Amino acid sequence: MEAAFEPKNQRECDERSDFNQDVKAPATTPHHREKNKLQKKKKICTVKKQYYCEQCGKVFSRNTHLLSHMKIHTDEKPYQCEQCERRFARKSDLTAHVKIHTGEKPYHCKLCGKKFIRNSSLTMHMMIHSDIKPHMCEYCGKTFSQKSYIRIHIRMHTGEKPYQCKLCVKRFAQKGDLHSHQRCHTGEKPYHCEQCKKSFTQKNKLNIHMRTHTGEKPYQCKLCEKAFVCAAGLNDHIMTHTGEKPYQCEKCGKRFSLSGTLTIHRRTHTDEKPYQCEKCGKIFARICILRSHMTTHTGEKPYQCEQCGRKFSRKGVLQNHTRTHTGQKPHQCEHCGKRFTRSSTLNKHTTTHW
Numbered sequence: 001m002e003a004a005f006e007p008k009n010q011r012e013c014d015e016r017s018d019f020n021q022d023v024k025a026p027a028t029t030p031h032h033r034e035k036n037k038l039q040k041k042k043k044i045c046t047v048k049k050q051y052y053c054e055q056c057g058k059v060f061s062r063n064t065h066l067l068s069h070m071k072i073h074t075d076e077k078p079y080q081c082e083q084c085e086r087r088f089a090r091k092s093d094l095t096a097h098v099k100i101h102t103g104e105k106p107y108h109c110k111l112c113g114k115k116f117i118r119n120s121s122l123t124m125h126m127m128i129h130s131d132i133k134p135h136m137c138e139y140c141g142k143t144f145s146q147k148s149y150i151r152i153h154i155r156m157h158t159g160e161k162p163y164q165c166k167l168c169v170k171r172f173a174q175k176g177d178l179h180s181h182q183r184c185h186t187g188e189k190p191y192h193c194e195q196c197k198k199s200f201t202q203k204n205k206l207n208i209h210m211r212t213h214t215g216e217k218p219y220q221c222k223l224c225e226k227a228f229v230c231a232a233g234l235n236d237h238i239m240t241h242t243g244e245k246p247y248q249c250e251k252c253g254k255r256f257s258l259s260g261t262l263t264i265h266r267r268t269h270t271d272e273k274p275y276q277c278e279k280c281g282k283i284f285a286r287i288c289i290l291r292s293h294m295t296t297h298t299g300e301k302p303y304q305c306e307q308c309g310r311k312f313s314r315k316g317v318l319q320n321h322t323r324t325h326t327g328q329k330p331h332q333c334e335h336c337g338k339r340f341t342r343s344s345t346l347n348k349h350t351t352t353h354w
Contacts, residue, residue, distance in 0.1 A: 053069055071090070081094060083101045084186075086188070096117050099117045104117070108122070127145030135147055139157040161173050164178075165182060180202045189201050192206075211230075219234040224241070239257040240257075251269045304318075305322060324341070329341050331343050335353045
């Protein structure tokens, strides 16, 4: 018969007993529960990886994951969408893609109610609530919740664009941007506005468009209180206060506040005109000019003057027309100070000084 356990020090035993009674389990809020789930998932991810890709050196914990990954290098895409004929390397990617057409979002955040197509997207979203941002950019010090986020962010500093379009040789920093761009070639627009039936290649463009119906402008400038429908519009506007022009042309040294403006400017050196009219074959350097040109074929005049009701095919023409009501003349001659409503009129006037 085993001897009963006797503590060496009865006082020590009593103290331990008292300690266990005093300690209370921490309060569990939805925030703490989700944080614990993320930490458990992080522990699962620490399993030793042993399968190596010979092409890029990436490592995997399972051989099946490696085989699925290898299709990226071979460009094998055996799974095809029946609705838009887009092809995928993995069946799971096809399953997730189909939900774009059906609108199904089975995974929802318990804290804010936001819904997602993929469970992995929900997991990444939960990092926002947990405030865990362990990945820091070595260039600017900005922190990120996911390693994939910082990898994409670093490309802003390095200029790396690893994803290339096979049809027009245009390159992108993100794979998602490449997929969205490819819809320009295929004509696919899977996101539809229920109010005006307009279609879009990207979901975020649909979300921004919806604000034109609701009038919502959630992004506000702290300096002048001007509001915008999207963050990009606010960021562009802020540079009008700071005067910052971080993007410089390699050919002529001219600087720009927006990377998109620099891209358009470069075409003045290369004479590149990537946008072509399907009706008459005319080519353009900017997609906005192509859109304006298309109205000459359709007769559409979507821009209407609020003062007199007159309609116009181009936004710029409406802006010039509006100045006939307001008397605004924003274009001034550097030589004599005379002001004009249109830049083209100023250019003609400037020749009188030569």
